[in-house]
Structures are given as structure tokens and as C-alpha cells.
Amino acid sequence: MINITSLAHNYEQGRRIVFPDWEIADMEHWLLLGASGSGKSTLLNIIAGLLKPSQGEVFIHDTNLYTLPARRMDQFRGKNIGIVFQRPHLIQSLNVLDNLELAALMAGVPIDSEHNLALLSELGIADKAQNYPAQLSQGQLQRVSVARALVNKPDLLIADEPTSSLDDVNAAQVTEMLTTQARANGAALVIATHDQRVCKYITKTYLL
Amino acid sequence: MNILKISSQNLYRNKLATLLNIILVAFGVGILTILFLAANQIGNKLEKNAKDIDLVVGAKGSPLQLIMSSIYHIDFPTGNIPAADAYRLMKNPMVKRAVPLALGDNYNGYRIVGTDTTFTGLYGLSLQGGNFWKKDLEVTIGNTVALTAKLHIGDTFFGAHGLTGSSDIHKQHAYVVKGILKPQGNITDNLILTNIGSVYKIHEAPEEEHEHSATESKEINNKQITSILIQYRSPMSVIVFPRMVNQSTNMQAASPAMESARLFSLIGVGVDTLKWFAVLIMGIAALSIFISLYNAMKERKYDLAVMRCLGASKFKLFWLVVLDGLLVTAIGTCLGLLIGHVALELIGSYQESSQARLSGMFIVPQELYLIATGFFTGVLASLIPALQIYKVDIAETLTKAR
Numbered sequence: 001m002i003n004i005t006s007l008a009h010n011y012e013q014g015r016r017i018v019f020p021d022w023e024i025a026d027m028e029h030w031l032l033l034g035a036s037g038s039g040k041s042t043l044l045n046i047i048a049g050l051l052k053p054s055q056g057e058v059f060i061h062d063t064n065l066y067t068l069p070a071r072r073m074d075q076f077r078g079k080n081i082g083i084v085f086q087r088p089h090l091i092q093s094l095n096v097l098d099n100l101e102l103a104a105l106m107a108g109v110p111i112d113s114e115h116n117l118a119l120l121s122e123l124g125i126a127d128k129a130q131n132y133p134a135q136l137s138q139g140q141l142q143r144v145s146v147a148r149a150l151v152n153k154p155d156l157l158i159a160d161e162p163t164s165s166l167d168d169v170n171a172a173q174v175t176e177m178l179t180t181q182a183r184a185n186g187a188a189l190v191i192a193t194h195d196q197r198v199c200k201y202i203t204k205t206y207l208l
Numbered sequence: 209m210n211i212l213k214i215s216s217q218n219l220y221r222n223k224l225a226t227l228l229n230i231i232l233v234a235f236g237v238g239i240l241t242i243l244f245l246a247a248n249q250i251g252n253k254l255e256k257n258a259k260d261i262d263l264v265v266g267a268k269g270s271p272l273q274l275i276m277s278s279i280y281h282i283d284f285p286t287g288n289i290p291a292a293d294a295y296r297l298m299k300n301p302m303v304k305r306a307v308p309l310a311l312g313d314n315y316n317g318y319r320i321v322g323t324d325t326t327f328t329g330l331y332g333l334s335l336q337g338g339n340f341w342k343k344d345l346e347v348t349i350g351n352t353v354a355l356t357a358k359l360h361i362g363d364t365f366f367g368a369h370g371l372t373g374s375s376d377i378h379k380q381h382a383y384v385v386k387g388i389l390k391p392q393g394n395i396t397d398n399l400i401l402t403n404i405g406s407v408y409k410i411h412e413a414p415e416e417e418h419e420h421s422a423t424e425s426k427e428i429n430n431k432q433i434t435s436i437l438i439q440y441r442s443p444m445s446v447i448v449f450p451r452m453v454n455q456s457t458n459m460q461a462a463s464p465a466m467e468s469a470r471l472f473s474l475i476g477v478g479v480d481t482l483k484w485f486a487v488l489i490m491g492i493a494a495l496s497i498f499i500s501l502y503n504a505m506k507e508r509k510y511d512l513a514v515m516r517c518l519g520a521s522k523f524k525l526f527w528l529v530v531l532d533g534l535l536v537t538a539i540g541t542c543l544g545l546l547i548g549h550v551a552l553e554l555i556g557s558y559q560e561s562s563q564a565r566l567s568g569m570f571i572v573p574q575e576l577y578l579i580a581t582g583f584f585t586g587v588l589a590s591l592i593p594a595l596q597i598y599k600v601d602i603a604e605t606l607t608k609a610r
């Protein structure tokens with residue numbers, strides 16, 4: 001499903017990282033491991049279509065990502081890739097449900113309220129649907145951001161250090177949530193982390 | 209959930225800044241609305257009331273005052289002229305129509321105008337009910353007078369001396385309402401019309417009353433009147449006739465067109481100043497909206513990066529920011545138009561002279577320009593902040609901890 005070939009990126013400071021080739025099949029779960037500063041986030045951004053690599057190609061479902069025009073690329077990302085960041089990055093002025101609907105609106109797909117509510121209840125935060133981000137705890141916020149990543153039923157779910165700011169209980173819950181939700185939604189999953197707590201859930205690893 | 213909701217929620221989050229910006233826009237638009245409405249109505253009134261009047265002849269004094277008192281019934285008359293002189297002038301071959309006026313009394317602030325039947329011809333008056341005045345002390349009243357003073361046909365009332373106030377009431381004679389005019393949309397709505405004889409009769413000493421039996425024309429010859437409204441037979445008279453009046457008689461001639469123009473040039477400075485003041489406020493509003501949006505961009509960068517990440521194009525987000533500015537100016541403009549209309553209606557209700565009363569229940573075409581100005585201000589103020597969208601590096605913004 002995803003193929004990266006002869007990928008390399010030059011940083012502005014002149015540092016260059018060369019990424020080994022990687023092939024991810026449909027619905028596979030992968031860990032992206034590496035020490036901090038090894039380029040995990042860079043690679044994720046490149047796969048997500050947020051950062052153009054200096055060299056090499058990224059194929060998602062036979063689409064050569066960086067040959068798409070900017071507008072199509074935004075649309076492609078919105079429809080096919082769900083991203084969970086280290087920080088939840090929710091829109092503070094919108095409530096939880098609106099934050100989910102925003103994902104559909106921005107990707108230009110119809111709003112599916114039933115699906116959104118189902119996601120929230122599966123993640124155990126259905127009662128928070130009308131609350132604003134400021135009223136939620138860290139763990140709840142991270143769940144909302146997982147739900148938002150799944151709103152458009154993506155084929156690929158990417159998580160960048162999703163557990164780093166969570167305690168053990170929440171970290172375990174979020175990791176489990178990501179794997180079960182990826183499975184339930186038929187999506188491939190890539191988690192970038194240096195957190196040992198995550199490792200026991202996923203066997204396939206890509207080391208940087 | 210739509211893009212309008214995102215925008216309005218964002219504005220609601222910055223309540224105070226939004227409120228300030230809306231107030232600034234509303235204030236600027238409000239002042240301009242009042243100016244446009246007032247200028248339009250005053251211009252209309254001046255034009256309508258002086259429509260068929262080429263010249264006013266009255267006692268020497270300020271020509272503007274003569275026009276104001278005889279056509280617009282606002283100011284005090286300049287004095288009286290001998291009726292005999294006036295009568296001679298009215299028969300001049302250059303004059304097509306001449307209407308004598310005898311002013312001096314009022315009822316509840318509505319002026320009682322002594323005149324003759326040529327007055328109805330000049331203003332094209334028609335009756336809603338009853339008849340025109342025929343005998344002394346019979347009156348025909350304007351529509352507004354009938355409504356506000358609650359006078360009906362057959363009612364009687366006493367006039368008071370002077371053009372305003374009701375302290376000095378002429379108790380010896382009562383007027384009888386014989387007819388009510390249709391709404392004319394001009395000054396005659398606010399007038400009480402009677403014959404010149406009535407005005408004389410009211411002002412005679414009580415003991416002379418029984419001697420009074422002469423015909424009307426003879427009466428005029430012995431007495432004084434206030435002024436004459438004149439319509440020329442040909443436009444050529446514009447040059448000759450006023451000069452003739454001013455040089456060869458003891459009266460003065462004033463042209464409504466010239467005096468209105470002079471009046472406008474006098475108040476024009478004030479109107480212009482106010483107009484520039486309003487434009488300045490609109491400018492400050494634009495600047496304030498610009499600053500709030502620009503400052504908010506630092507914080508909003510994360511939101512916008514998230515939206516990009518969720519699949520929004522740069523162009524979509526550009527519009528989202530412009531929409532913020534537009535929403536503020538749209539609300540401000542609507543509020544400003546409302547304020548302008550309500551304020552003018554309030555001003556109108558506090559105005560003493562009913563003749564020049566302004567109303568907020570009007571819509572003028574210039575208001576469309578105001579709406580366009582509001583729209584333009586919103587776009588202009590949000591353009592630079594919105595262009596920032598194109599510079600945001602999503603990957604970097606989102607990867608760095610907040």
C-alpha cells in the first residue's frame with residue numbers, strides 16, 4: 001500500500017538523512033523507532049504529504065504523492081491519511097463534535113454524524129461530544145484527536161509520539177485504541193515513538 | 209457545521225476585539241447613514257416646497273430669512289409690506305401667478321397662513337374632506353395638522369399670536385375647520401390655511417369689530433401683508449424682475465434657488481467635516497480589524513495548520529480568514545445602518561419645528577454604497593493576515609510543541 005524508495009531529505013542546516021526503503025501492506029501495523037532527532041517526524045511528515053523530500057518517491061496506492069498538484073495533495077491527505085500528533089491540536093473554539101465534523105468539511109467529504117458519534121462512544125468519550133477542548137483532560141483530548149484522524153475512514157493512520165505526554169494508564173489505552181481502531185477501520189497504522197510502553201503491542205518495526 | 213460557523217466561533221472566542229471592531233464599523237456607517245438620510249431629505253424638502261416658486265417678495269431684510277419664512281415656514285418673517293404695493297406688483301405683466309401671504313399666528317406650533325385661492329393652485333392642493341375656506345375665520349388644514357392636533361371638520365380652535373408658543377391666545381375669535389387636505393408630501397401638510405381677512409380680523413382691536421364690512425380687495429388695499437410668492441410668465445424675467453423690485457420699490461425680492469444654494473454652501477462645510485470624520489472612523493475600523501486578525505494569526509497558525517493537515521487547501525483557509533473580517537464588517541454595517549435610521553428618527557422626534565422634521569423611516573440608494581464600503585473594508589483589512597496562510601509551514605508548526 002505504501003512504498004518509499006530511495007528517500008532522502010536535506011535539512012536547512014545542511015544535515016542529510018537517507019531513509020531505507022520501506023513497504024507497508026494494507027492493514028499492517030508498524031512501529032517507527034529511533035532516537036530523538038533521528039528523523040522520525042520528518043519521515044512521517046513526508047509520508048503524510050506535509051513535507052516534500054529532497055530526493056526519492058512516496059507511493060500510496062500507486063499514487064506518486066509528490067507529483068500531485070498542491071490542492072489535490074491536500075485533498076488526498078484529508079481523505080486517505082489520518083494523523084495523530086504528539087499534541088492533540090484541537091480547534092479550541094469548536095466543541096468535540098464540531099472538531100470531528102471539521103475533518104470532513106476540510107477534506108470535502110460529506111459529514112457522517114452517526115459515524116462520528118459511534119467513534120466517540122467506541123473511544124469512551126461520547127458524553128463529551130458537546131464539550132470544548134479546554135474542558136477535557138490530556139487523555140480525553142488525545143482520544144478526540146484519534147477519533148478525528150478516523151473521521152474520514154482513512155487507509156493509513158499515522159501517529160507521531162502519541163503517548164509521550166501521557167501517563168502509563170493513558171498511554172496503554174491510547175496505544176490499544178490506535179491498534180483496535182486501525183483494525184476496525186481497515187487502515188494501516190504507523191506509530192513513530194521512542195516509548196518502550198508501545199513496543200509490546202506491535203511487532204513490525206522500522207528502525208532509523 | 210460549515211465554514212461560517214468556524215469563523216463565527218473564532219470571532220466569539222475573541223469577544224472583546226470583535227466587539228470593538230463591530231462598534232467602530234457601526235459608528236462610522238451610522239454617521240454616514242445619518243448624513244446621507246438627512247441630506248437627502250433636506251434636499252428633497254427644499255426642492256419640493258420651492259418647486260413652482262420663482263421669487264419671493266417681502267420686507268427688506270435677510271433674503272434667506274424671507275425664503276425660510278415664506279416658503280419653508282421655519283424662520284420669522286422679515287416684516288410686513290404695504291398691501292397696496294404688493295397688489296400693484298402682483299398685477300405686473302411679467303407675473304404669471306402671485307400668491308399673497310399673511311403670517312403671524314399659530315395653533316400648537318402649526319402656522320396659520322392667510323392667503324387666497326391662488327395658493328391652492330400653486331401647490332396643487334386637493335381635499336381629503338370638507339371644503340376650502342370661503343369666509344372669514346374658516347380654515348382648511350393640512351393633513352399632519354389634522355392628525356397631530358386631532359382636529360376634525362367642524363371643530364373650532366383659537367389661534368395664538370406669534371409663530372411658535374401659545375401664551376398669547378386670541379380669545380375673541382375662533383377658527384372653524386371647514387376642510388382637511390390630502391397628504392401632499394410638502395410643507396402644506398403642516399399649515400393651517402385661511403383668507404387674509406381672517407388674519408386682519410383676529411388682529412383688530414375688539415371695538416373695531418362691528419365696523420368691519422368692507423370687501424376683501426379693499427381690505428387688502430388698506431392693510432399690510434407679509435410677502436408674495438411669484439411665478440414668472442417667462443424665464444426671461446429672472447434678470448429683470450428682481451432688480452425692478454429691489455430698486456424701484458421699498459420691498460426686496462429673493463430667489464429660492466439662489467438662497468437654497470447659499471444655505472447649502474453654508475452648512476456644506478459642516479456636512480463635509482462630519483463626512484470625513486466618518487471616513488476616518490471607517491479607516492480606524494479597518495486598521496483595528498487588521499491588527500486583531502494579524503495578532504490572532506500567531507495563535508491561529510496552529511488551527512490553520514491543523515485544518516491544512518485535515519485536507520483544506522491554502523485557498524480555502526485564505527477565505528476563512530477573509531470571512532472573519534467580512535463577518536465583522538457585515539455585522540457592523542447592518543448595525544450601523546440600523547443605528548443611523550433609529551438615531552435620525554429620534555432626532556426627528558426631538559425637533560421642534562414640525563416643518564423640517566427628519567425621519568428615519570426612509571431608505572436612500574446611497575445606503576448600497578455603505579454596504580459596499582463595509583464589504584470592501586472587511587476584505588481590505590483581512591487581506592494581509594489572510595496572505596500569511598501561504599507562509600505557514602504545516603509540518604514545522606505541528607511538530608514543534610505548542
